[in-house]
Amino acid sequence: MDPMEVFKIEVTGQEEFGAKKYRELIMDILQDLGLIRSIGKLYVYVDIMKPVFAVYGLLRSGIPPLTVKDVGDVLKVQGGYQVKINDEEHMSDMLRVLWNHYGRERVEQPARDIVIIASDASPADLMVADLEAEFLQDLTDALVRIAPEGFRNRRNVMTKDSFFFIAAEESLTPEMISEIKEKIGEMENA
């Protein structure tokens, strides 16, 4: 079963096999990159005679930025705050943010998973990483991987809740883009 609410793929001509295979391929690549849960609806339109490849997707609700309290437990201790790290993946990002914010001399790391900050200001709400930006980067990478390789003229429009990706062999013209948008609109309303 598809984890997405809607996943439609339309390929012109006698290419039912291609459509079926591209469906599997898109699922494989999105799963590999861990993106599948963040995409709600996906529409893929391929016209192999032009040739052009387009993907329009609606994203699930935005991902909040990662803060220090998401990376570890923040405790008030004598002379400052202690952070006990739970998620080592973002450790280096967090240290960089703490150094920038408090200065290196006030951030101490007595053990691998413990950071002590000599300050009265709590670090709990400092932003460690913008996960949404990372997600959009991964998504662009996935789209480039999904599109057939020869389709090197690409356009990628990303908004907060959707993305529209189009790739073709020939130069992209405004008429072509609006025509494809129309086709995807038809798929959406069907």
Add this chain to the structure above:
Amino acid sequence: MLEPVMFTGGLYKHDLVVELVEDLGGYVLQKNVTQTEIILLILIPSEDTAALEALSKELRGELVRAPLAGTEVAVVTPTLAIHHLPHTACDIAEYLRRHGSKTNMLGLARGVGREIAQINEYETALINEHDAAVFIFGNFQECIKKKECLYRNISVPVVVTGGPDMSKGDLPYAFEYVPSIGRVAHRARKSTEIGTLDKIVEVVGRALDKTRNAIAKDPLTTSPPRVMDAVREQVPEVEFSYSPLPIALNLTGCRVKLPYEGYKDKVAAVTFDEGVKLGEIATIRPSRMKDYILVRILPNSETGFVF
């Protein structure tokens, strides 16, 4: 008639196998040592296979027929990008290797797309140095038909693979078309996928048989394994080549992996027991692959004798 077989077994006492093969007048084509295991690709006179089977049983080794041994196959993808590699291309190459062929993977510089796909003269010539080529294409019929231009000028048999079911008549320049192995993003592990790989090996085997039959009509002056043996003996430097396989065999000759300028005369001067020099019965040319030496044995019709 020499029978191609593959011996897999322990390193311990494997030299007994090598000795037996040499005593029986066979050839060891390739020796691969992986820690305590060894894989030997062997050509052995077919009437003596029982002796080798008995020995490998005694050594607790395994002896299987390797129909593609002594041949070189090119596995060609439109490029070396993530879209085509690693899954399909590596699976096919590895599967061909397991059946004894020497497989080279080749990514074209501009093989991508439907309208813009191209192949250049150098790539064509390099593929022509092999005995057969497997072209790996994608999932769309129209693209596979259009991409015929990539292999139209290739003189060795070309096996085309792709996703959709198409008839051979759609691809007149291909030797055969093998469906259901188009672009995929996972390794081949289901039995249907492995079945497709078996089909590719079978088709490549048939393509090579066709070449063998053509050669049999006008036989080569001597056999490529014999040339390999003589070169190995009389040009000892070849053993110091860094390639895992210093002499790669083809159906019509071999590729000696030494610099052309430095060693062409030495290779041409290799003498057989009959007193014939290699330069007299073969053309010695620079290979398109790196700076290697390409030896192509002349047929009976050109030299007038066979030994």
